[in-house]
Amino acid sequence: DxxxxxxxxxxxxxxxxxxxxxxxxxxxxxxxxxxxxxxxxxxxxxxxxxxxxxxxxxxxxxxKPRVGVVGEILVKYHPAANNNIVRFLEEEGAEVLLPDLLDFFLYSAYDKIFISKALSGKISDFVAGKLFVDYLQSSRKFMNLCLEQSQRFSAPSSIYHKASLASQIMSLGHHCGEGWFLTAEMIDLIKHGVPNIVCVQPFGCLPNHVTGKGMIKKIKANYPNANITAIDYDPGASEVNQLNRLKLMLSVAFKNMLSTDESYxxxxxxxxxxxxxxxx
Structure with missing residues (x-):
């Protein structure tokens, strides 16, 4: 990470x-x-x-415009699955931000806390989730400290903060696929000065279409400067269409950066x- x-x-x-x-x-x-x-x-x-x-x-x-990439865990991180989206965006003049992989495990652990509070009521679920979240977050505590002391970098926000962001517009009971975490990532990026977002998922991935593509309208309503595009990646999908959608998103990103004199x-x-x- x-x-x-x-x-x-x-x-x-x-x-x-x-x-x-x-x-x-x-x-x-x-x-x-x-x-x-x-x-x-x-x-x-x-x-x-x-x-x-x-x-x-x-x-x-x-x-340069900053572009966040979120979505299904394999397509988001694997260059072969997303047609090397990071390199393409960088070659087109953007800076790319990929959320940390560890956050997905934190999301999975946090779900135990939610299940305990809203569904099962079992204290064992709460304790297991809380211990795992605290352990994972403590493992990158020193990394966060070094990043905060640097000139160029910023530390990732906590899973509790991301959960609070997502809970403003949806239920944290969405646990299938990336669930509420996908929505949280998009809002977190916007709040950290990254309004340009590519939401990637395999074709026909219903959970991520609901919490990713399905939440774009609501996110844009809450954050008018959001420039989000959803792209399906599949062996049968047209690469030309994917690239055209990315270029359209980038054209809006450059236009917004120049017209509003945004200073990232x-x-x-x-x-x-x-x-x-x-x-x-």
Missing amino acids: LLMRVLHRVRPYEKIPGSADLLYKKWAERCKEQLIIGDKKGFKANIRGIVEEFDQLEISNVP PPLSLPTMSYVPSSQQ
Whole structure:
């Protein structure tokens, strides 16, 4: 999650093409080595190092529209399932934000809390859900601290905050597929200055059509600046149609950015720039 977050934040702005990917590969290898060792001290050192070095990567400060990608978990994260949507959007001049994968597990754990309060009434469901949520959130506490102390990055919001956002327009009893969490992700992105959103799902995925595509009208009513498009991905779907829908969404994003003179949070330029080399 951390590597994905920092890479997508700086890669669209890199001054030296390929420098962000090179830095990503360097830290991906270090993380693999640390997983074998498994010590907590090394884990924290890697987190701090990743944030610091991506915070110092040499970049340009050119304004770009920010686009969030939400939807069904496989299609959202797997490049082969979404026709490499992240690369396409970046090549078209956007910065892409993908919500953390851990949030999906937090959503699943939080459902136990809701079930206890609204359905089963079992204290065991509440305790199990609460313990799992607290454990998962504590596991990224140090990461959040490092991100908050950085110049360029922001920490993810808690699952409790996301649940409160979704509960304003729908029931948290929607547990099929991505359920209420999909709606929460869209609202959370909008509130964090990302009004442009692509909602992806497999063709015929009914749960996500209800809590994703089905909630777009209500979200736009509450947040008039929202620019959301829903796209189905399927082996039989037309890739040309998918790309055209993305380009239409981007054209609106660029138009809104220019017409309203929107100033998205700029990437702070550090006093010292860091350029990775293959020897590091």
